[in-house]
Amino acid sequence: MSEPTPGTGVAPLTPVLTRRWLSPRSWSLRTYEQLEGYSALRRALGAHPDQLIQLIKDSGLRGRGGAGFPTGMKWGFIPQGDGKPHYLVINADEGEPGTCKDIPLMMADPHSLIEGVIITAYAIRANFAAIYVRGEVLHCIRRLNAAVRDAREAGYLGKDILGSGFDLDVVVHAGAGAYICGEETALLDSLEGRRGQPRLKPPFPATAGLYASPTVVNNVETIASVPYIVNGGSDWFRTMGRDRSPGPKIYSISGHVERPGQYEAPMGTTLRQLLELAGGMKDGVPLKFWTPGGSSTPLFTSEHLDVPLDFEGASEAGSMLGTTAVQVFNETVSVPWAVMKWTEFYKHESCGKCTPCREGTYWLAQTLQRMVRGEGTESDIDTLLDVCDNILGRSFCALGDGAVSPITSGIKYFKHEFLELCEKNRTGKADRSADAALAGAH
C-alpha cells in the first residue's frame, strides 16, 4: 500500500467531502451539526461577501464539473450593484458516462452542499438558488428536499438567516432525462421550462444567465468544497493536490478492478496509486484502456499509469481531467465495441440544434455499428476521422467535442483493432466467395 507522498506528508487518501459518509445517518441535520456542520456558515455570514470571493480565489479551487474553471474568478464576474437579482444554480445533472460522485455525495451529506450553497449565494449576493438534479435519482432528490426543509426549519434558509439580514430560498428541481441539460446554458433553458438546448455564448451566465440575470452555475462537488475552505483557509486547501490544481478530489473508480468505489485523494493522484487502493485489476486480467474523467475525455492506456490526474497532468498527456470518472476496462473488452457504445450514447443525447453534431453523431454511430458487425472496410476508419474532424471545434457546444474523444483516441491507440475488424470482413468474404467457387465446381 502506498505511503504518504515523500516530502509532502500528505496521506494517499484525504477524506474531506467524504469524511462524514461513514457516520450513522450522515445525511441528517443532527449528524451534520454534531460534525461541525454549519460552523462555516456562521463564520461566512460574519465576513464581507468580497472576502469570501477572495478566499475562494486564493484557494485555487477549480470547477469539479469537468472544465476546471477557477471558481473564485467565476464568482468575481458577477456584476455587483447592478440592481438585478442574482442567481445561483447548482449543476447536479451528473450524466457524463462514468461519473458517479455527486449523487452519492448528495445522498450521504446533502447539508454540506446546502451549506456551500448558502455561503456562495451570500458571496455573490443571490437570494434564490436552484439545485438542478437529474430526474432519475429519486432517493437523492428525496434526501435533498428533506435537507432543505430541515435547514429552513433550523433557520439556515429563508428570511434573515441566523440574524444576518441575508435571505435565501432554495428549490430542488428535478430534471427529466437529458444529458445535454448538464451543459450549463442548456441547463438554464431547461430550468426556465424549455427544451434543454445550449445558448450562444457570449453572453455568459455571469451577465445573462437564469431569467437573463447574472448567474453562477457550479457543480455539486465544487460548492460542497466551499464550507471546508471557509473553515480551513486557502493555505490549508493548498496543502493537498498540486499548485495549479489544489485540493482533494473524489475519484470514482468503476469497471474491471477488484474494489470499485469512491476514493477521495489529493489532486494529481495517478491511476497506479488508485489501482493499488482499489485492489488492482479484477482477477488479475490486465488493463487495456481507461477514461480519466468520463467518456468525453480521450482514452488512456497502460502507458498512462503514472500520469498525475489533475487538470494539467491529464491534458499534458493528451486527455482531460473531466469529472475524475475513472472507468477501467481490461483486455477482454473490444475498443471498437466500446467506442461504438459511447457513440450511440452521444447520438441519442445530441440535442439536434447544430448540424455537425446532429448529423455527425448519426453517421459515426452507423459506421461504427457496421464495423462492429464485421462489415467495415479500411476506408471506414478514414470516414470516422473525417467526420470527427468536422465535429471537433465546429459544433455549437462541447457535447460535440466530447463525442469525438473516444473515437479519435480509440483509433490513435488501438487502430489495429479497427483494422482487424476490416481484415476479418475481407477474409470472411474471401472464404465465402471461395466456398461459392467450390460449390460452383461441383
Add this chain to the structure above:
Amino acid sequence: MTIQHDKPGTPQGPSGPEPTGSPFDELTDERARQLVARYPVARSALLPLLHLVQSVEGHVSQAGIEFCARHLDLSAAEVSAVATFYTMYKRKPCGEHLVSVCTNTLCAALGGDDIYARLRGELGVGHEETAGEPGTPGSVTLEHAECLAACDLGPVLQVNYEYFDNQTPDSASELVSRLRAGERPEPTRGAPLTDFRQAELQLAGFFEGRDSDVEAPSTAPETVRGARIAAEKGWTAPAMPDEAELPPVPEKK
C-alpha cells in the same frame, strides 16, 4: 423580477375550474399552483408540472399537456415541444413499474447488455414497451437507460428510479418476475417500492405521508470504500488550523 402568476381571477390565471371530464382533480390543481409559486418565473414549473401529470396518468397525455398549458398560460404546442424533448416523459401509459436497465458502455461491458436482452426476451417487449395492461398490478414497462451515475455498482438497473446494484441476468430476471407477480422487492439503495406514479409525484416535489422513505439506505460498500480504507489506516486530510484567516476585504478599483 417576480412575476405574479397565481392571483385568482386573473384572465390567464390557472385557477379556473378544470374542464369537465378532466382526469386532474382539485388536489392536483392545488399542487400545480404550489409548484408555480415556487419559482421567480412561472414557466420554470413546467418540468415539475409534467412530472405531476405523470403521477396522475402514468404518462403525458394530451389532457396533461393542456393542464400544464393552462397553469402556465402557454400554448399546448409549446408544452408539447418541451415534453417530447425529455426521455422521462412517456408518451404511452407506463406500467405499474418502470424498469430501466443501464446499457451504457461500462455497465454493458459488465453484463448490462445481457441483462437487457434477457428481460426483453422474458417480458416479450422492447424499449419503452409494457408487459401486462399498463397501470394494472404487475404490469412492467421496460427501457434501456444511459449511465445512471452508479458505475461503481454496475451493472445497475432501477425500478421506478430506485437502485438495484450489482445485477446479473439471473438476479434481474428474478426481480422482474417478482414484480410481475405483484411483489415489491427491496431496492439496494432507495425507498421501498411503490409504483411509477407515486415516484413521479415525489419527483414533482410532493412527499406527504412518506417521511420514513428518507431513512432508506443510500450507502453501498463501494460508496464508502475510500472513506473506510482511510479510517482503517488512520489516513486523514491535513489538520485545519485552529483559526484560519480570511483575506482582507479587497480594495475596490
